[in-house]
Amino acid sequence: MEKFLVVYPDLCTGCRQCELACSYHHEGVYSPSLSRIRLVKFEDRCLNVPVVCSYCEKPPCEALCPTGAMSTVPEGPYALVREDRCIGCKECVHACPLGAVQLHPGSGVAMRCDLCRGDPACVKVCAAGAIRYEPLDAAVREKRRARATSLNPL
Amino acid sequence: MNYVVVGSSAAGLSAIHAIRKLDPCGNITVVDEESRPAYSRVLLTHYIAGRVAERDLFLVEEAFYRSYGVRTLLGVRATGLDPGRRQLYLADGRVLDYDSLLVATGARAVVPSWSRTGGVTGLRTREDAVRIRNAALAGRRVVIVGGGPVGVKLACALLELGVTPTLLASSPRILSQVADREASLMLEQHLLRHGVRVRCGAEVGEVAAGPRGTEGVVLSDGSTVPCQLLVVCKGVEPRTELVAGHLAVRRGVLVDNGMRTSVPGVYAAGDVAESPDIWGEGTRVSAIWPHAVKQGKVAGTNMAGGRDLFPGVLPRNAMDVLGMPFVSMGLLHVPAAAGWRSVSRRRGNSYLRLVIRGESVVGAVLLGCPQLAGPIQAAIRKGGRGWEQLVPL
Amino acid sequence: MLSIGVDPARCTRCRRCEAVCEMTHGGDGQGGRSRVRIRDSGWPPISICRHCESAPCADACVSGAIRLDPVAGVVEIDVARCVGCWSCVMECPFAAIAMVDVAGQGARAYKCDGCREWGFPRCVAYCPTGALRAGAGAGEMSGRVRRQRAARVLPGRPTGGARA
Numbered sequence: 001m002e003k004f005l006v007v008y009p010d011l012c013t014g015c016r017q018c019e020l021a022c023s024y025h026h027e028g029v030y031s032p033s034l035s036r037i038r039l040v041k042f043e044d045r046c047l048n049v050p051v052v053c054s055y056c057e058k059p060p061c062e063a064l065c066p067t068g069a070m071s072t073v074p075e076g077p078y079a080l081v082r083e084d085r086c087i088g089c090k091e092c093v094h095a096c097p098l099g100a101v102q103l104h105p106g107s108g109v110a111m112r113c114d115l116c117r118g119d120p121a122c123v124k125v126c127a128a129g130a131i132r133y134e135p136l137d138a139a140v141r142e143k144r145r146a147r148a149t150s151l152n153p154l
Numbered sequence: 155m156n157y158v159v160v161g162s163s164a165a166g167l168s169a170i171h172a173i174r175k176l177d178p179c180g181n182i183t184v185v186d187e188e189s190r191p192a193y194s195r196v197l198l199t200h201y202i203a204g205r206v207a208e209r210d211l212f213l214v215e216e217a218f219y220r221s222y223g224v225r226t227l228l229g230v231r232a233t234g235l236d237p238g239r240r241q242l243y244l245a246d247g248r249v250l251d252y253d254s255l256l257v258a259t260g261a262r263a264v265v266p267s268w269s270r271t272g273g274v275t276g277l278r279t280r281e282d283a284v285r286i287r288n289a290a291l292a293g294r295r296v297v298i299v300g301g302g303p304v305g306v307k308l309a310c311a312l313l314e315l316g317v318t319p320t321l322l323a324s325s326p327r328i329l330s331q332v333a334d335r336e337a338s339l340m341l342e343q344h345l346l347r348h349g350v351r352v353r354c355g356a357e358v359g360e361v362a363a364g365p366r367g368t369e370g371v372v373l374s375d376g377s378t379v380p381c382q383l384l385v386v387c388k389g390v391e392p393r394t395e396l397v398a399g400h401l402a403v404r405r406g407v408l409v410d411n412g413m414r415t416s417v418p419g420v421y422a423a424g425d426v427a428e429s430p431d432i433w434g435e436g437t438r439v440s441a442i443w444p445h446a447v448k449q450g451k452v453a454g455t456n457m458a459g460g461r462d463l464f465p466g467v468l469p470r471n472a473m474d475v476l477g478m479p480f481v482s483m484g485l486l487h488v489p490a491a492a493g494w495r496s497v498s499r500r501r502g503n504s505y506l507r508l509v510i511r512g513e514s515v516v517g518a519v520l521l522g523c524p525q526l527a528g529p530i531q532a533a534i535r536k537g538g539r540g541w542e543q544l545v546p547l
Numbered sequence: 548m549l550s551i552g553v554d555p556a557r558c559t560r561c562r563r564c565e566a567v568c569e570m571t572h573g574g575d576g577q578g579g580r581s582r583v584r585i586r587d588s589g590w591p592p593i594s595i596c597r598h599c600e601s602a603p604c605a606d607a608c609v610s611g612a613i614r615l616d617p618v619a620g621v622v623e624i625d626v627a628r629c630v631g632c633w634s635c636v637m638e639c640p641f642a643a644i645a646m647v648d649v650a651g652q653g654a655r656a657y658k659c660d661g662c663r664e665w666g667f668p669r670c671v672a673y674c675p676t677g678a679l680r681a682g683a684g685a686g687e688m689s690g691r692v693r694r695q696r697a698a699r700v701l702p703g704r705p706t707g708g709a710r711a
Contacts, residue, residue, distance in 0.1 A: 009697075009700050033686070038690075038693060040693055040694050040697040042697070042698065047700070049697035049700050051693045051696065051697055066640035066641065067640065086601075087599045087600070087601050087602065087603055087640075088548070088599045088600025088601050088602075089597040089599040089600075089640075089641070090548075090550045090551075090552065090597055090598075090599075090600075090685045090688070091552070091597065093550065093552070093685045093688050093689050094550070094552025094553070094554075094680060094688060095552075096689065096692065097692070097696065098692070098693065098696050099688075099689040099690065099691070099692030099693030099694070099695075099696055100689070100693070101689060102685060102686060102689045103600065103684075103685035103686065103689075105686065107600075108548070108600025108601055109600070109601075
């Protein structure tokens, strides 16, 4: 069954462990600015939203990339950035409706979630269970339950 | 780490940049047989035309090497290599130890056998360019042998100086390697209109020398073209003699996409390297500037422990032929095989031809409409699909 | 580096960008000095320099005329060094470089300088529909979008979902 990175914002405590784990996994350093998953905090609403690539069926970042650097790998459903081809034109950054594509602050090449090739590091460190790697129907079931609960206060 | 870079032109300099980016402390030594800092060979025709001052030919100033902490051995030739001991031998007897070595020795001009006399020059070094420019300014008659990109650029440059040269091409049309027939003929007409005497299918037999030096050139059909200076632009060949016998060499030094040669610790980049093409179908030597810069960068990054890949050779050329921009790229020859075809469009002085394999564009010739060249090149690099939306034919 | 984004779907072809660019860069109102181009036919529909982090035009420049200025965050052309060889035009996938005779010395490479003396691209400031967007860097752009998007998240519902 196809698994998805699903984010549950109201479970998120805003601890930023996901950012650190992602950065360490991909870059070998603990730096949130090098993370593929980024946390947006709304202090006034007490809401923390982890934002990560949602693997669109028709990814605009791939469609607009002039060099073919943004590509989904044929052997797996992971998206890789072919860094040798990336010219840092930022088309993908502008194209992404989620703000989930960024540029590496050092090398200037695009950064996008590659699901750690099937074993996401952010999920493993998320103590609150706000980031899960699960089939979509589990997420839909959760969403249905949340909606139904709000309709029928017990 | 000891890095040794042989050759300090486009590829060598770009490698030095890349190494220093990753390794601030390593020892970098650059060896080059020319005693002055690197200059741009591509600019030589522009220098002859007077568009570039001599001091602007130089790519870097001497301060560059100091600020990058690079030890320079300029004016010294590297003569030998021992990949087992990781040592490089220099002409002055010195021996350099290296941990990683970049061979960026470049290419030399092809010199035909008849041309080893006075009054004949190539166009590869600054001295050649100075000599040609002075001869042209003194009103000498110049004959250019070779109808390739350098020959045509030189003809345009001389025309800008007020000298009308004669261009001898051994093939039946000029630019036969980088243009299709239609574009060649259009450019030939264009050159003729501006006064350049173009003779195609002209094979040089010998140089006619008189008491006052070169007086002309005798063609194989017996006719003589008078001239005082003969410039040979018959292309370049990779300078592989330093590494021949140690590394795998075909036309150039064979490298993979990481610019690694067949021997660990030795890299090659630039005009000397023969690297895979972007289609992954074979290897090519490509003596063009953007490849040298990119390959140097890739080699330098990998030498310093980083990871980078060269996307592959995409042969291409751009030039301004007396106000008419000409760009060609990719595969231009259409074999009589299934799946290959070409589409073309001509409107007045603008001509465009695309070479299509299957559904993908793999080559293009653009004359007078260069603004499409970038998008078409991007399409070729992305696999060649979707060219229909770029080019309304 | 300066980050300029283009969304042709939002462009209404009002050509305010071309007009303001023309005025900013000393044109005569005929459009010859505009560095942003709106095309009615042909490709691309909008062409403007993206100020790439590792710009292919700069790598291809044989005379060292095209440089990345990391302080101003733009890719710049030094017209005095340009020899008009078309190499950069051949490399730009966005068709953002033209050849214009600015100083009467023949055609030289000509493209967006990010309005460095103004601090912000004026074409973007004057675009009424958001077809042109810009930020000081890619981080600012993606951060802005991320925050706008995340603000629409309703508490109590899962969001996102990456396939694997």
